[in-house]
Amino acid sequence: MKNPYAPLNTFVAPAVPRAELWRLGAGVALIVALALLMATAFGALAQALLPAEGYARYAAATSQGPGAVLFILFGFGFFLIATLVCADLLHNRRPVTLLGHPTLAILQGVRVMVAVLLLGIVLWLLPPWDMSDLRPGLAFVPWAMLLPMALVAVAVQVTAEEVFFRGYLLQQLAARFSHPAAWMVAPSVLFGLLHNDPSLGSNAIWLMLSATLFGIAAADLTARSGTLAPAIVLHFVNNASAFLLVSAQEDLGALALYLIEVDLADPAQMRALIAIDAGVLLCSWLAARIALRR
Known part of the structure; x- marks a missing residue:
């Protein structure tokens, strides 16, 4: 019987030479520290370079409304950069190895994007949908004007998360442990825990469970495809819908x-x-699995 996770071996191969657990622990610490350092430096640089009035406008724009959400999403870029730097410094690997073979990744990403978008259109059109719970959010004109930047921001956010969780963590753990509980479940549980929202009280467990299930699905696609592209696309469509089309969280x-x-x-x-x-x-x-079989 064919092993559906056979492509995982190729995806994980660059991590094998330096897969010591101490490197993984040091890498996670380095990524967090470097990302926070860059974020702090960016804020200090903005305050130093902008005139007082300009900085006040910048601070106001990024503290509430659409600007605040864009600021949060683009902020994940610091974690993306930190993860790429960590792969190079601590593991002596080219950062692109966190993605997988670039050409294959692009082909798989396009296939999965088409499949998931077609599915989304079908789900939106299929009756019956009760639209009574929906209320207008951002007005259409400013929404359309911000849409290109917002799509880029979502792409930065999901790529950063996938490169860290399904790229760096998955590869380094799979290089040491063959059981899916180590490289699929453990990073997904961590992914879920980081989605904890204390404001939801006891209901936060459901949000964490949802994020954990998503992590498992993304890790499964990564292992089946041998690249990070299907997981990035799945994450992008999911988050673009939640951030840009219909949102259940008013603050985000x-x-x-x-x-x-x-x-x-x-x-x-x-x-x-x-x-x-x-x-x-x-x-x-x-839908993504079917697209990957073509």
Whole structure:
């Protein structure tokens, strides 16, 4: 019987020569420290270079509304840079090895993008949809004007997360341990834990569970494809929909065209929302798998 995870061996191969656990621990510490250092330096540089009035406008624009969401999303770029630097410094590997073979990654990414977008269109068109819970978010004209920048911002955010979780962590763990519990489940659980939202109280567990399931699906696609592209595309479509089309979180929905009326503190509503997300994730994961078989 053919091993569906055979491409994982090629994807993990660059990590094997320097797969010591101490390097992984040091690498995670270096990535966090370097990202925070760059973020702090960026803020200090902006304050030093901009005139007082200009810096005040910059601070106001990035503290609320669409500017705040863009600021958060682009901020993940520091973690992306830090992860690429870590792969080079601590593991003596070319940063591109975190992605996989570039040509294959592009081909797989295009296939998965087409499949997942077609699925999304079908899901939007299929009845019955109750639109009564939707209310207008950002007005259409500013939404359309910000859309190109917002798409780039989402791409930066999801690429940073995938390069770290399904690239760096998955590869380094798979180079040491063959069992999927180590390279698939463990990074996904960490991914879920980092999505904890204390403001949701006991309901935060559902959000963490949803993120963990997504991590497992993304890791599965990475192992089946041998590149990071399918996971990046799946993550991009998922987050672009949540940030730019319909958002359930008002504080992070400033870029969304619509907001959905849902009380995230209500266990019943939260479970229903997570169930819908899980169903869409399952369909998207299956669509990506079908696209990768071509």
